Amino acid sequence: MPDKSTSSDTPAPAAVETQQAPTAARKIYPIVKYGDPVLEKPGAPVRIFDAELEQLTEDMFASMYAAQGVGLAAPQIGKSLRIAVVDVTAGKNPEAKIVLANPEIIHAEGEVREEEGCLSIPGFRGYVLRPQFVTIKAQNAKGEEFEIRGENLLARAFCHEIDHLNGILFLQHLSMLKRDLIRRKIKKLRKQGEW
Ligand SMILES: [Zn+2]
Numbered sequence: 001m002p003d004k005s006t007s008s009d010t011p012a013p014a015a016v017e018t019q020q021a022p023t024a025a026r027k028i029y030p031i032v033k034y035g036d037p038v039l040e041k042p043g044a045p046v047r048i049f050d051a052e053l054e055q056l057t058e059d060m061f062a063s064m065y066a067a068q069g070v071g072l073a074a075p076q077i078g079k080s081l082r083i084a085v086v087d088v089t090a091g092k093n094p095e096a097k098i099v100l101a102n103p104e105i106i107h108a109e110g111e112v113r114e115e116e117g118c119l120s121i122p123g124f125r126g127y128v129l130r131p132q133f134v135t136i137k138a139q140n141a142k143g144e145e146f147e148i149r150g151e152n153l154l155a156r157a158f159c160h161e162i163d164h165l166n167g168i169l170f171l172q173h174l175s176m177l178k179r180d181l182i183r184r185k186i187k188k189l190r191k192q193g194e195w
Contacts, residue, residue, distance in 0.1 A: 026058060026059050026061075026062035026063075027059040027062070027063075028059075028062055028063050028066045029059060029060070029063040029077035029078075030077070031063070031067055031072075031076055031077065031119045031120060032075070032076050032077065032078050032120055033120050033121070033122070033195060034118075034120050034121045034169065034171075034186060034195075035186070035190065035195065036078070036120075038075050038078055038079075038080055039075050039076065039120055039164070039167070039169060040167045040168075040169070041075075041080060041167045042080075042082075042165065042166050042167045043073075043074060043075055043079075043080045043081045043082040043083075043164075043165045043166075043167075044080055044081055044082065045082050045102050046081055046082055046083050046101045046102055046139070049101070049139070049141065049142055049143030053083075053101075053141055054141045054142070056074075056079075056083070057083065057085055057099045057141045060072050060074070060077065060083075060084075060085045061085050061087065061091075061097060063077060064085055064087070064119075065087075065090065065091045067119050068090065069090075069119045070086065070087060070088045070090055070153070070157055071084060071085065071086040071087075071088075071157040071160060071161045072084065072085050072119065072161075073161045073164030073165055074165075075164055075165070075167070076119060076120050076164060082101065082102050082103070082165045083099070083100065083101045083102075083165075084099075084100045084103070084161035084162070084164065084165060085097070085098065085099055085100070086098045086100065086154070086157045086158065086161060088153050088154050088157055098148065099138075099140050099141045100136065100138040100158070100161060100162075101138055101139040101140065101141065101143070102138060102139055103136050103137070103138035103158070103161070103162050103165070104136065104137050104138070104162075105134050105135070105136055105158070105159070105162060106135050106136065106137045106147070107133075107134065107135040108131035108133070108134045108135075108155075109131055109132060109133040109134075110131055110132030110133055111129055111130070111131060111132060112129070112130055112131070112132045112152060112155075112156070113127050113128070113129045113130075114127065114128065114130070114156060115127055115128075116128045116130075116156065116160065116170050117170075118160070118169060118170050120169070121169065121170070121171065121182070121186075124182050124185070124186075126170060126171070126173075126174045126178055126182070127174075128156075128170050128173040128174070129173065130155060130156045130159050130160075131155055131159065132151065132152060132155060133149065133150070133151050133155055134149070134150050134155040134158050134159060135147060135148070135149045135150075136148050136149075136150065136158050136162075171183070
């Protein structure tokens, strides 16, 4: 009975193939904390836009969602590269996922003073003055250039992530008094083995 044998043979490999595609597991990177020198040095420009880079950006989104952040820069996962991911909807809208490779601010307007935090400085927040609107020029994970305008939280996220790519943390935008207070508290936490 040739009909039966072929029909029972074919579904097996097909099923294996369809199972493999969606299970492409994402790597969740641990977030580098304040004190690691990688956070305070400028990242190298992204020059190679290949499948590995696309995978890295998807892993960065997964790591950012796992840490409940709205932005994550490569130095925060220990990679000194000028690439960041942003999603101010925290994964609710897939269209809000933005990859910023080699981003630059080309226009900024207005000022907003808002509280800001950072996944690399958990538990601490501070008021930072940022532009209300910014226009960014960047490349996506495929290397295609684009421009995007952000307002309020999105503008803040763009500025915060671009700062990371330049080795700058939000602490540097705080008053010296506030910054030293946070630094001292972190030092204490580190001594207690809690940082
Ligand atoms: Zn940050």
